[in-house]
Amino acid sequence: xxxxxxxxxxxxxxxxxxxxxxxxxxxxxxxxxxxxxxxxxxxxxxxxxxxxxxxxxxxxxxxxxxxxxxxxxxxxxxxxxxxxxxxxxxxxxxxxxxxxxxxxxxxxxxxxxxxxxxxxxxxxxxxxxxxxxxxxxxxxxxxxxxxxxxxxxxxxxxxxxxxxxxxxxxxxxxxxxxxxxxxxxxxxxxxxxxxxxxxxxxxxxxxxxxxxxxxxxxxxxxxxxxxxxxxxxxxxxxxxxxxxxxxxxxxxxxxxxxxxxxxxxxxxxxxxxxxxxxxxxxxxxxxxxxxxxxxxxxxxxxxxxxxxxxxxxxxxxxxxxxxxxxxxxxxxxxxxxxxxxxxxxxxxxxxxxxxxxxxxxxxxxxxxxxxxxxxxxxxxxxxxxxxxxxxxxxxxxxxxxxxxxxxxxxxxxxxxxxxxxxxxxxxxxxxxxxxxxxxxxxxxxxxxxxxxxxxxxxxxxxxxxxxxxxxxxxxxxxxxxxxxxxxxxxxxxxxxxx
Amino acid sequence: xxxxxxxxxxxxxxxxxxxxxxxxxxxxxxxxxxxxxxxxxxxxxxxxxxxxxxxxxxxxxxxxxxxxxxxxxxxxxxxxxxxxxxxxxxxxxxxxxxxxxxxxxxxxxxxxxxxxxxxxxxxxxxxxxxxxxxxxxxxxxxxxxxxxxxxxxxxxxxxxxxxxxxxxxxxxxxxxxxxxxxxxxxxxxxxxxxxxxxxxxxxxxxxxxxxxxxxxxxxxxxxxxxxxxxxxxxxxxxxxxxxxxxxxxxxxxxxxxxxxxxxxxxxxxx
Numbered sequence: 001x002x003x004x005x006x007x008x009x010x011x012x013x014x015x016x017x018x019x020x021x022x023x024x025x026x027x028x029x030x031x032x033x034x035x036x037x038x039x040x041x042x043x044x045x046x047x048x049x050x051x052x053x054x055x056x057x058x059x060x061x062x063x064x065x066x067x068x069x070x071x072x073x074x075x076x077x078x079x080x081x082x083x084x085x086x087x088x089x090x091x092x093x094x095x096x097x098x099x100x101x102x103x104x105x106x107x108x109x110x111x112x113x114x115x116x117x118x119x120x121x122x123x124x125x126x127x128x129x130x131x132x133x134x135x136x137x138x139x140x141x142x143x144x145x146x147x148x149x150x151x152x153x154x155x156x157x158x159x160x161x162x163x164x165x166x167x168x169x170x171x172x173x174x175x176x177x178x179x180x181x182x183x184x185x186x187x188x189x190x191x192x193x194x195x196x197x198x199x200x201x202x203x204x205x206x207x208x209x210x211x212x213x214x215x216x217x218x219x220x221x222x223x224x225x226x227x228x229x230x231x232x233x234x235x236x237x238x239x240x241x242x243x244x245x246x247x248x249x250x251x252x253x254x255x256x257x258x259x260x261x262x263x264x265x266x267x268x269x270x271x272x273x274x275x276x277x278x279x280x281x282x283x284x285x286x287x288x289x290x291x292x293x294x295x296x297x298x299x300x301x302x303x304x305x306x307x308x309x310x311x312x313x314x315x316x317x318x319x320x321x322x323x324x325x326x327x328x329x330x331x332x333x334x335x336x337x338x339x340x341x342x343x344x345x346x347x348x349x350x351x352x353x354x355x356x357x358x359x360x361x362x363x364x365x366x367x368x369x370x371x372x373x374x375x376x377x378x379x380x381x382x383x384x385x386x387x388x389x390x391x392x393x394x395x396x397x398x399x400x401x402x403x404x405x406x407x408x409x410x411x412x413x414x415x416x417x418x419x420x421x422x423x424x425x426x427x428x429x430x431x432x433x434x435x436x437x438x439x440x441x442x443x444x445x446x447x448x449x450x451x452x453x454x455x456x457x458x459x460x461x462x463x464x465x466x467x468x469x470x471x472x473x474x475x476x477x478x479x480x481x482x483x484x485x486x487x488x489x490x491x492x493x494x495x496x497x498x
Numbered sequence: 499x500x501x502x503x504x505x506x507x508x509x510x511x512x513x514x515x516x517x518x519x520x521x522x523x524x525x526x527x528x529x530x531x532x533x534x535x536x537x538x539x540x541x542x543x544x545x546x547x548x549x550x551x552x553x554x555x556x557x558x559x560x561x562x563x564x565x566x567x568x569x570x571x572x573x574x575x576x577x578x579x580x581x582x583x584x585x586x587x588x589x590x591x592x593x594x595x596x597x598x599x600x601x602x603x604x605x606x607x608x609x610x611x612x613x614x615x616x617x618x619x620x621x622x623x624x625x626x627x628x629x630x631x632x633x634x635x636x637x638x639x640x641x642x643x644x645x646x647x648x649x650x651x652x653x654x655x656x657x658x659x660x661x662x663x664x665x666x667x668x669x670x671x672x673x674x675x676x677x678x679x680x681x682x683x684x685x686x687x688x689x690x691x692x693x694x695x696x697x698x699x700x701x702x703x704x705x706x707x708x709x710x711x712x713x714x715x716x717x718x719x720x721x722x723x724x725x726x727x728x729x730x731x732x733x734x735x736x737x738x739x740x741x742x743x744x745x746x747x748x749x750x751x752x753x754x755x756x757x758x759x760x761x762x763x764x765x766x767x768x
Binding site: 013014015016017018019020023027034036038039041042043044047048050051052053063064105107108124125126127131134148384 | 507508509510511515527528529613614615618619622650651652653654655656657658659660662695696697698699700701732736739740743745746747748
């Protein structure tokens with residue numbers, strides 16, 4: 001027979017999070033059938049009564065009392081659980097204790113860690129700017145992970161930072177590395193002497209991962225945010241980053257990864273890079289070699305940038321032979337491609353490679369030169385219209401699944417191309433989600449388009465590169481060594497089909 | 499805040515409630531959300547403040563227990579936007595659809611454990627919201643006594659501010675934004691008259707504020723965007739997200755309350 005125990009704490013207040021936490025803790029104890037901690041309002045007492053949790057003691061509670069109500073399989077379990085609850089409540093385990101060094105404010109954080117020199121801000125956008133301003137006033141550099149910071153706010157913050165010899169990374173800075181340490185969405189990479197300045201996102205991730213694969217290493221990866229190189233923001237953070245990297249003796253070489261800067265901004269940035277005193281490589285999507293000063297080496301792809309730094313080449317993906325083999329497996333009706341990307345820069349790189357191969361591509365995040373409409377489509381699933389109210393596809397790959405299933409069922413598609421991004425912050429097993437979708441599609445049809453993917457990750461990433469590769473290969477995915485190669489393979493297949 | 503003396507009513511991780519003879523207010527650090535009860539201060543932590551401590555406010559200086567004195571000489575008063583909303587019916591339909599879509603995708607909105615108790619709570623809250631929506635849509639909000647299912651919502655549910663109270667706060671702020679007088683005033687007065695014996699002091703204080711159209715800033719932002727006569731789904735999504743993430747479940751429940759009223763209004767007018 002169940003045992004019911006109630007205890008009333010008169011005039012005792014606990015915030016909602018603490019109430020939920022303690023309820024869950026008690027409910028998980030062996031022998032406890034149900035446990036609640038609720039205020040003793042008439043409505044709640046009725047609920048406890050209806051749930052078989054209330055006894056004579058509990059009935060006397062008033063709205064300002066906290067009621068602990070348990071039902072257990074026997075008296076011993078109930079007493080044990082009540083003792084646990086009492087211990088938690090009296091011991092202050094639910095409030096900050098001496099061992100809890102969590103700060104609630106930036107000042108509080110700085111008091112605990114007076115040597116800190118960077119604040120990483122991830123709050124809703126409307127609060128991010130004021131938190132960033134406060135951090136700068138406290139003498140901290142800032143990494144703004146949040147988006148929805150307005151351009152005027154961004155400019156003001158960056159100007160304030162520059163005036164005080166500080167750096168603002170972002171807004172919308174998803175990836176950074178400082179002293180080779182990954183920040184936010186980033187990968188386990190090798191430390192080295194190369195530094196990168198990027199808008200920050202998958203471009204920086206792919207570059208740093210390829211650098212690691214080629215035996216190189218990254219010292220710093222500074223994310224300046226997607227708008228920094230626009231004429232509106234005038235590259236304030238990029239210029240600060242160049243100054244910092246130029247003065248850093250542990251940095252041998254600087255790599256710039258970006259979309260084309262604004263016309264007015266480009267000259268300032270390139271002039272500064274030319275005069276920074278270190279070798280510079282620029283991978284500026286949409287620009288050609290002749291747009292850069294001759295002192296700056298040009299890389300058309302992230303792969304090329306990594307290969308220029310290290311002087312080594314990635315293993316060949318044998319594009320021509322593989323494309324022929326894959327094309328032979330497709331019927332003549334299959335002519336078109338669909339790209340489903342989680343990373344914006346990878347999406348851009350793929351579009352440009354396809355354009356160079358003579359394939360007109362449309363996209364919701366068009367690269368320079370993209371077509372307004374085309375049967376070939378590359379979708380950036382990390383763009384706002386796909387992420388409002390939904391988790392980012394890097395965190396929850398299942399948001400890509402409906403579109404992937406739709407593409408795999410499309411008899412006009414010859415190829416589907418995907419990116420798979422590993423690392424800290426990303427889903428713990430994205431390959432499994434993709435493999436599941438492919439298996440589901442295969443149950444409905446024996447004929448699928450060719451599925452091509454690259455994996456942006458290293459062996460030391462939480463997901464494990466080899467394990468993810470194996471899962472995808474078993475599902476029939478054609479894996480390439482990098483995004484550029486995957487795009488080239490895709491282009492070759494499409495050109496053979498059309 | 500008026501000059502006076504009182505005691506600390508309750509202490510939480512980053513806020514304390516201060517009690518005077520007839521009111522409560524909430525003192526917190528610089529990251530405290532703007533709201534009618536809230537005092538956002540320069541305090542870094544409240545470790546030195548205990549339940550029962552004395553607070554004193556005089557000549558723009560607030561002292562609470564052993565904590566450093568807070569200088570309120572240059573403090574700003576936050577007030578929500580009081581202009582009544584003039585929603586466009588077609589846009590309202592799209593906005594309601596969009597918000598419901600966002601809710602269906604939000605993991606935050608289905609976090610509570612599925613126990614017999616939570617099922618009972620959900621049942622009562624659902625019945626209360628159904629009754630409220632029906633009364634709004636049939637323009638019978640102020641007819642007779644408060645519907646029994648709405649009364650049951652007061653003090654009902656988990657949390658320091660029970661979920662039913664959060665729903666009613668959202669509903670009352672939305673009603674006041676729509677300026678559907680005199681029904682709104684009567685309804686709000688009925689809630690406030692019944693609430694003192696049905697819910698705790700802190701939650702009652704929030705209900706009292708909501709009855710005069712004052713809620714926390716994320717709630718006001720949400721109602722404003724929901725009732726906006728122009729479509730901006732980005733702003734609506736941001737406002738929805740911020741409200742859903744306010745508190746443990748208070749924000750989500752307040753959103754439900756506001757949605758209930760606005761849906762009732764739409765049903766009435768369409």
